[in-house]
Amino acid sequence: MTDKGLFIDRVTITLDGREIVSLSRRVAPGVVLTVMGPSGVGKSTLLAYIGGFLDPAFTASGRAFVDGVEVTALKPEDRHMGILFQDALLFPHMSVGGNLLFALPAGSGDRQERLRRMRQALAGVGLAGLEDRDPATLSGGQKARVALARVLAAAPRALLLDEPFSKLDAALREQMRELVFSKARETGLPVLLVTHDEADAEAAGGDIVKLGE
Amino acid sequence: MRKFALSVALLALGTIAAPADVMKPDPREWDDVLEKARGETVYFNAWGGSQNINAYIEWAGEELKERFGVTLRQVKLEDTASAVATVIAEKAAGRETSGSIDLIWINGENFAAMKSQGLLMSPGWAEDLPNWSYVDVESKPTIRTDFTIPVEGLESPWGMAKLVFFYDSARTAVETLPQNADGLLEWAKANPGRFSYPQPPDFIGSSFLKQVLIEKIGNRALLQKPVDEAAFAEVTKPLFDYLDALNPLMWRSGRAYPQNYPAMKQLLADSELDVVFAFNPAEASSAIASGELPATVRSFTFPGGTLANTHFLAIPYNATAKAGALVTANFLLSPEAQARKQDPAIWGDPTVLALGKLGAEDRARFDAIDLGVATLRPDELGPALDEPHPNWMERIETEWKRRYGVGN
Amino acid sequence: MLTRLGPLLAIGVLTVPVAFGLAGTLLPAFGFLPVLGGMRFSLAPLTALFAEPAIFSSALMSLVAGLATALVSLVVVMLFTAAWSGTRAFARVQHLVSPLLSVPHAAAAFALAFLIAPSGLIARVISPELTGWQRPPDLLIVHDPLGLSMMVGLIVKEIPFLLLVTLAALPQVKPARTRALIASMGYGRVAGFIFGLWPSIYPQIRLPVFAVIAFATSVVDVAVILGPTTPAPLAVRLVGWMNDPDLSLRYLASAGALLQLFVTAVAIGLWILFERLAARLRDRCALAGWRLRADAPVRWSALLLMLLSGGAIFAGLATLALWSVAGLWQYPDVLPSSFGLRNWMRVLPHLAGPLGTTLLVGLASTLAAAIIAILCLAREDEMGHAPGRWAMALLYLPLVVPQVAFLFGLQLLFILSGVQATLTALVLAHLVFVLPYAYLSLKDPWRAFDRRYDQLAAGLGKGAWRRFLFVRLPMLTRPILAVVAIGFAVSVGLYLPTVLIGAGRLTTITSEAVALGAGGNRRVIGIYAFLQMMLPAVGFAVATIVPALIFRRLRDMQV
Known part of the structure; x- marks a missing residue:
């Protein structure tokens, strides 16, 4: 048995004594674990707990490890969990390039090097040359790609996906799934996907956990 | 904060820091x-x-x-x-x-x-x-x-300082102007609502009360000494009789007063008042110079003298x-x-x-x-009336407040 | 954690000055003031107070002014919102009235006085053609013994305040849907609103209404400018005693402050009683199913009153501005016979000091208030819940306790600790009043911020400080600058705290304006009141223009 990947160790989340989530799983690098359930069942609380921003109204126990590091013992900013929400949530006060530069780790080279890596990350999602654009002027698909490039630029340990495709139209959704999962495989990141869409789970290809049944 | 706490303690103890000696x-x-x-x-x-x-x-x-x-x-x-x-x-x-x-x-x-x-x-x-x-x-x-x-x-x-009256010669004829406090009362009867004085304890308002007091009191020598409480009511009766008669004839029927001299000056400019007064003989000229009063404003004093200090x-x-x-x-x-x-x-x-x-x-x-x-030239200002002992001013102000300062 | 300091600081700023101030005021009221030799408790100060001539008339005047001001302004706001909310007219009037919120009370009072006095602009416009008044009529309008013009002066200022708090509460009751529902049952617009929506709006604006009552029962600056003088309202007489050379009058002033506290408490008590009666009346009408459809007269009078109150201040402010550049301006001329900058040239050299203090104290207290408010809100985020009812009530403490009642004691404590008339003391005193407004106006935009941005940035490896500085702060630039503008406007308008804690050494445009107001020089008052009005306006302009410039190339950061 190896330490690589994401290990969810007996994580239990309750609200007012009612159990919402109870899970123990291993997710290998490059592999997707899909958590499914109808909306309102509280499946996003699992992501929130691992990401470090669970609402204090909930109580949770259990631990999560990535590559042998217990991330649940760390501050949110030290966990390096890349998150994608259903909205792209690009920072409206920064240009597209600014969004990516903000995500690049501080120690990643001088100004020239950072600019180069920013452009490379944009090109990696097929948006080369858009760095000076105002995020508000991008199309929905472009925004989603920038959000993906941004999360990858921060060199995360794992990806937490919270219904990331649900707001895209059908054709785009197809493309984005393909892009996200292939990027995860390329970079060898374990992925935790929360969704209510069967098609997401199918495209992800990994194990499926069903909540609220 | 420490200083604050300290002084609270001081307040509680009622102690007072000892004075330091300085050259x-x-x-x-x-x-x-x-x-x-x-x-x-x-x-x-x-x-x-x-x-x-x-x-x-x-x-x-x-x-x-x-x-x-x-x-x-x-x-x-x-x-x-x-x-x-x-x-x-x-x-x-x-x-x-x-x-x-x-x-x-x-x-x-x-x-x-x-x-x-x-x-x-x-x-x-x-x-x-x-x-x-x-x-x-x-x-x-x-x-x-x-x-x-x-x-x-x-x-x-x-x-x-000397008490000097002002009027607008465009509205008021010089020969109708009062020559003393009694004349002023007659004038107010003929021109109701056109005279007032600042509400005591305003300095100028209180000065007007003293002007009347000096003119109406029987024995002016009393004013050189502090008030004799026993005789106060009797001695000041002419003053308050005068005010009882004057106040209802005044601006706003005496139910409100200008706050001070500058407010009276504005009322003269607005032609709400016809006769105002100040403690500075040059006041009218400087107000004309600054455009606050029309150029037709002139000064006068009482031939029998006005208050000076x-x-x-x-x-x-x-x-x-x-x-x-x-x-x-x-x-x-x-x-x-x-x-x-x-x-x-x-x-x-x-x-x-x-x-x-x-x-x-x-x-x-x-x-x-x-x-x-x-x-007015210095020789036109008329005699100077001496200020009474300050004690008089306090007593008259208090009495004025009691009688007129509280409405009905 | 730094954020823990937020609530502590806030509670400290809101309660400590009020508590110590009240103690410093109340102890002398019972004869206890050791520095003056008062070591034993006695009722002598109270006895002396009740022996003051016409003290009950003064107290009654304050009581009536407080209740009448609150009642009239609330009814106008309620009827106007009932009749017009959701229409374009409503939006227009709202835009017209909102800037009035930032006009200091003293400036508004001067504006009104310049308008309605017998020699004011209205009389000039209609004279002598309509009235035959060749000279101003001898009518007691300003300083009238019933305090009517003082109440009008307060009402025109409180209407914008209550309208804005009502507007803030309105969206939470989903007015459009409820209105449609009630209309479908055949209720008139006004009646439907009062039966269906007002009961859930009113509890949210209740504390601001109390603040209005407290302010109006204890106001000093407006009362000095417009209020009766024979006798003056209670708070004005208190300040007079406080400044008397006879130090023993401090006992009397303290006893008076106690009476003031009582008057304000009685006013709020009577108001609560009135609330119950009004609610019962409303329920009876509602349960009887009165449709009250023929409400056109009510609707139009509500609009008229609203426009009149806003228009009066605007017209008055224009008159003030005119006086500031007037040469000789005799009755009944509608315009001055000459204009010039002479008045300004004379006053300008004297403005630097007060202007500097106004800016410094305004900015420092607002900055401190904004920081404390942000810390509190950040702490709430960490705790995961908003503060409870008591904490919210605490926020209104300095607004509901009459200013005179605790500022006297505070002044005494400041004198004793030797920090009177220092900038720090003045900033602290202003902070007490700025903080509630800063918190109240920041809380909604802060809570509306999408916290997923924060979570996302944490996922990108950014610590709390970087998240705050590079994500939340820039994204909230606009609301935070708006808060600064509001706080600054509050500080600019503060009269009594400046006079008592600044002790004449530190003067602001507002304290100078009221002091000069006593001088009655309309040109100088015009200049100071004009500045009083312009300072907050400049603040709001900066708060609008700066973010628009910084983010001019980012569409989602525009309004």
Whole structure:
């Protein structure tokens, strides 16, 4: 048995004594674990707990490890969990390039090097040359790609996906799934996907956990 | 915060810090005073309701800064009594040095209160100021006796005041004007709603009450002494009979009063009032110059005399910048500053100096002043009536408030 | 954690000055003031107070002014919102009235006085043609013994305040849907609103209404400018005693402050009683099913009153501005016979000091208030819940306790600790009043911020400080600058705290304006009141223009 990947160790989340989530799983690098359930069942609380921003109204126990590091013992900013929400949530006060530069780790080279890596990350999602654009002027698909490039630029340990495709139209959704999962495989990141869409789970290809049944 | 907590403890214990002893600046060692004054900031507490006066003080501040390195800051008061209250509060709190007030524009009851409670810098210093040599002590007795109280050098004279009436010659014929208090009452009967006086305890309002008191009282000698409580009601009956008759004939039927002289001035300009009065003979001319009153306004006084007094500068016993305050008082007494003050275009406040004691150059400054169309010449001002003992003012104000200040 | 300091600081700023101030005021009321030799408790100060001539008339005047001001302004706001909310007219009037919120009370009072006095602009416009008044009529309008013009002066200022708090509460009750529902049952617009929506709006604006009552029962500056003088309202007489050279009058002033506290408490008590009666009346009408459809007269009068109150201040402010550049301006001329900058040139050199203090104290207190408010809100985020009812009530403490009642004591304590008339003391005193407004106006935009941005940035490896500085702060630039503008406007308008704690050494445009107001020089008052009005306006302009410039190339950061 190896330490690589994401290990969810007996994580239990309750609200007012009612159990919402109870899970123990291993997710290998490059592999997707899909958590499914109808909306309102509280499946996003699992992501929130691992990401470090669970609402204090909930109580949770259990631990999560990535590559042998217990991330649940760390501050949110030290966990390096890349998150994608259903909205792209690009920072409206920064240009597209600014969004990516903000995500690049501080120690990643001088100004020239950072600019180069920013452009490379944009090109990696097929948006080369858009760095000076105002995020508000991008199309929905472009925004989603920038959000993906941004999360990858921060060199995360794992990806937490919270219904990331649900707001895209059908054709785009197809493309984005393909892009996200292939990027995860390329970079060898374990992925935790929360969704209510069967098609997401199918495209992800990994194990499926069903909540609220 | 620690200081705060400490003083709460002080408040609770009622203890008072012991006064520290400090060396006084001595005006007889003037060079020494000048040296000490350099770099000091003088907080000058002065009534701030008139822009002319504020501008004049501003000018003095600039000159003091340039010539003596003294910074002058005017603390604009609505009522000089609040400065007195501050010194009293500081004394109560044990602040025997580094008080917040360095110089006060003062006279009459406030001077009497501070003198009797030992709140003034002493011994007397005013007559040791270099510019004292020009002061007209001979023909201006109010310079050494402030409201019957001997000054004893505890305050330095700044300006002269005399009650003078103003009217608009475009609306009111000169031959109809009253010649004394009784005449004024007759005039008010003929012109209801066109006369008023500022609500006592406003200084000018109280002065009007004193003018009437002096005219109506049987024995004027009584006013040189503090009020005799037993006789007060009887002695002041003519005054209050007069006011009972006058008030309903006044502006707003006596149900409201102008707040002070500048408010009356505005009412004259608005033609709400026909006769107003001030404590400065040049007031009307300077108001005409500044566009606040029409050019047809003229002055008059009562042939039988009107109230006159001197206003002064005093230094509290716990002032921080005593040397700076002395330098300021001396500068304000200089022929240059006094001449500027007398110019109606600047302020129009009559000088306390004797022109005969001045050199030719300084005299020329005074001769060059255009007193303006509405200002009476010194020989037209009529006799001066002496201020009563300050105690009278307090008693009359209290009685006035009780009778008229509370509505019906 | 730094954020823990937020609530502590807030509670400290809101309660400590009020508590210590009240103690410093109340102990002397019972004869206890050791520095003046008062070591034993006695009822002598209270006896002396009740022996003051016409003290009950003064107290009654304050009581009536407080209740009448609150009642009239609330009814106008309620009827106007009922009749017009959701329409374009409503939006227009809202835009017209909102800027009035930032006009200091004293400036508004001067504006009104310049308008309605017998020699004011209205009389000039209609004279002598309509009235035959060749000279101003001898009518007691300003300073009238019933205090009517004072109440009008307060009402025109409180209407914008209550309208804005009502507007803030309105969206939470989903007015459009409820209105449609009630209309479908055949209720008139006004009646439907009062029966269906007002009961859930009113509890949210109840504390602001109390603040209005407290302010109006104890106001000093407006009362000095417009109020009766024979006798003056209670708070004005208190300040007079406080400044009397006779120090023993401090006992009397303290006893008066106690009476003031009582008057305000009685006013609020009576108001609560009135609330119950009004609610009962409303329920009776609602349960009887009164449709009250013919409400056109009510609707139009509500609009008229609203426009009149806003228009009066605007017209008055224009008159003030005119006086500031007027040469000789005699009755009944509608315009001055000459104009000039002479008045300004004379006043300008004296403005630097007060203007500097106004800016410094305004900015410092607002900055401190904004920081404390942000810390509190950040702490709430950490705790995961908003503060409870008591904490919210605490926020209104300095607004509901009459200013005079605790500022006297605070002044005394400041004198004793030797920090009176220092900038720090003045900033602290202003902070007490600025903080509630800063918190109240920041809380909604802060809570509306999408916290997923924060979570996302944490996922990108950014610590709390970087998240705050690079994500939340820039994204909230606009609301935070708006808060600064509001706080600054509050500080600019503060009169009594400036006068008592600044002790005449530190003067602001507002304290100078009221002091000069006593001088009655309309040209000078015009200049100061004009500046009073312009300072907050400049603040709001900066708060609008700066973010628009910084983010001019980022569409989602525009309004």
